[in-house]
Amino acid sequence: MSWHTRQRPVCLEKRFEFETYSATRDFLDRLGQHSEATQRFPDISFGRTYVNITLRPEDDAELAQLSEADHTFASEIDALLD
Amino acid sequence: MSWHTRQRPVCLEKRFEFETYSATRDFLDRLGQHSEATQRFPDISFGRTYVNITLRPEDDAELAQLSEADHTFASEIDALLD
Numbered sequence: 001m002s003w004h005t006r007q008r009p010v011c012l013e014k015r016f017e018f019e020t021y022s023a024t025r026d027f028l029d030r031l032g033q034h035s036e037a038t039q040r041f042p043d044i045s046f047g048r049t050y051v052n053i054t055l056r057p058e059d060d061a062e063l064a065q066l067s068e069a070d071h072t073f074a075s076e077i078d079a080l081l082d
Numbered sequence: 083m084s085w086h087t088r089q090r091p092v093c094l095e096k097r098f099e100f101e102t103y104s105a106t107r108d109f110l111d112r113l114g115q116h117s118e119a120t121q122r123f124p125d126i127s128f129g130r131t132y133v134n135i136t137l138r139p140e141d142d143a144e145l146a147q148l149s150e151a152d153h154t155f156a157s158e159i160d161a162l163l164d
Contacts, residue, residue, distance in 0.1 A: 021123060025114055032107055041103060045127035 003055075003074045010066055012055040012074050016081070021048045030080040040073060053077060085137075085156045092148055094137040094156050098163070103130045112162040122155060135159060 003012040018024045028044075028051060035041050043054040055074055057064035085094040100106045106128060113133070117123050125136040137156055139146035 021118070028110075028114075032110075036103070041130035043127065043129045045125065047125045048123035 003071075005066065010057060010064070012066060012070060014053050014074070014077075016051045016053070018049045018051075024049055024051060027051055027080060031077065034076060034080060038073070038076075042073075042077075085153075087148065092139060092146070094148060094152060096135050096156070096159075098133045098135070100131045100133075106131055106133060109133055109162060113159065116158060116162060120155070120158075124159075 001014070003014045005011075006013055016027060018027065024046060028046060031044065031051070031053075040058065042056070045052045055070060055077075057066050058069050058073070059067065083096070085096045087093075088095055098109060100109065110126075110128060110133060113126065113135075122140065124138070127134045137152060137159075139148050140151050140155070141149065
């Protein structure tokens with residue numbers, strides 16, 4: 001499943017679902033490590049078995065568009081699942 | 083600061099703010115441990131320096147009200163800050 005692009009303000013969104021809380025925590029931990037490594041901190045919401053990620057343009061100007069770097073970061077998040 | 087009660091559906095909400103991402107992660111880690119210990123998993127959203135918690139009634143019937151147990155759980159979360 002791919003990321004969903006939203007407008008106003010523009011962002012990429014994706015919902016990840018898991019079987020167990022432990023799998024959810026695992027993914028959140030990797031996400032945290034990746035955020036620290038890249039110094040990029042998306043908005044995340046989660047419950048027992050889901051994680052929702054909202055990725056705003058790295059360029060945080062008011063009318064910023066999504067860039068190649070934003071899509072690359074999204075793919076890196078997908079890769080954390082493997 | 084205390085928890086805010088919302089209606090329809092009824093829930094308790096609170097926003098915690100932190101100076102650094104590392105303080106945010108610290109709080110999230112304690113929250114995760116507490117969730118596992120109590121087997122209660124509130125909805126959480128967070129970014130680099132904030133954590134927002136939404137606590138629904140433990141009794142998940144459609145017209146459930148907040149109970150003493152819910153307020154106790156909220157206080158336990160507050161105590162994780164110390």
